[in-house]
Amino acid sequence: MAGFLLCRPRVARLRHPQLTLTGFIVCALILHVPRQLLYANVDLTGVDSPSRSFNIFVKQDTNLSTRNVLLTGGIDHPFEEASTTLVELLNEIGVESVVTTDVAEAVEELATADLFTIYACRWRMLDETPAEPGSVYELPEQNAETIENFVEDGGSLLGLHTACICFDTWYEYKQLLGGVWRQDRSFHPPHGRVEVRPVDNGPRILEGISAFKLDDEIYHDLDIAPDTRVLLEGRVPDGVWQPIAWTREVGDGRVFYDALGHDGVSLQHPDHARLLRQGVRWLLKEEG
Secondary structure, three states, rough: OOOOEOOOHHHHHHHOOOHHHHHHHHHHHHHOOOOOEEEEEEEEOOOOOOOOOEEEEEEEOOOOOOEEEEEEEEEOOOOOHHHHHHHHHHHHEEEEEEEEEEOOHHHHHHOOEEEEEEEEEEEOOOOOOOOOOEEEOOHHHHHHHHHHHHOOOOOOOHHHHHHHHHHOOOHHHHHHOEEEEOOOOOOOOOOEEEEEEEOOOHHHHHOOOOOEEEEOOOOOOOOOOOOEEEEEEEEEOOOOOOOEEEEEEEOOOOEEOOOOOOOHHHOOOOHHHHHHHOOOOOOHOOOO
């Protein structure tokens, strides 16, 4: 059902009649909407996911060949607003997105995807009291294998911000993503003004990007794989520079991680938006 923003888990199973009815209405409208543009408004109220309510209203070009699966949702972040911004940004460069808050659903959608974006909070939360039902998560081994095979076989993986916190029982995740959060050492200062600078002039990802400032969070003391190619460093004013963006190649696929992106305002910053657009083009081997 290409051409609209699909937010579910599994509407076809009729476990959530209100969501299913909404899905049917959206599907019916698709038959009467021109191919160029389509608006979708999907309500996940009552769905078993860390996002109790997840409404997205976006415009997407319905005649695109590049398909992104966006896994989002979780605690302590405005994922609803930020995911909307991200979908619109990717659509501008020819990428259509399917959005879900359900990991199993996202993994299933990879069968027909070019790009997998992880922009969510999904981990065991062993040192915290879960703020929302369903926040605690442990990735099944079969799903981990599917994600790894997707990248190794030529798929692209975009990790944004909280992606490094996810899947803490998947010990190979560090080698796939390039770096992860460690509960015993990683942290971030409060959200605020931060400084960013390029440290590698090689990839086209950084073309036209120099040092810039924005409001965001800087993750500190991430556990980074030694063969990761760090592109950007960031710091709070007068703080210690931290690696915050990098690339790696895994099998026939590519990985780009960007630790910025706490909210939609960060994603809309001109330099950050340019970084994301060029990063996705690099992932899809369209960098020219």
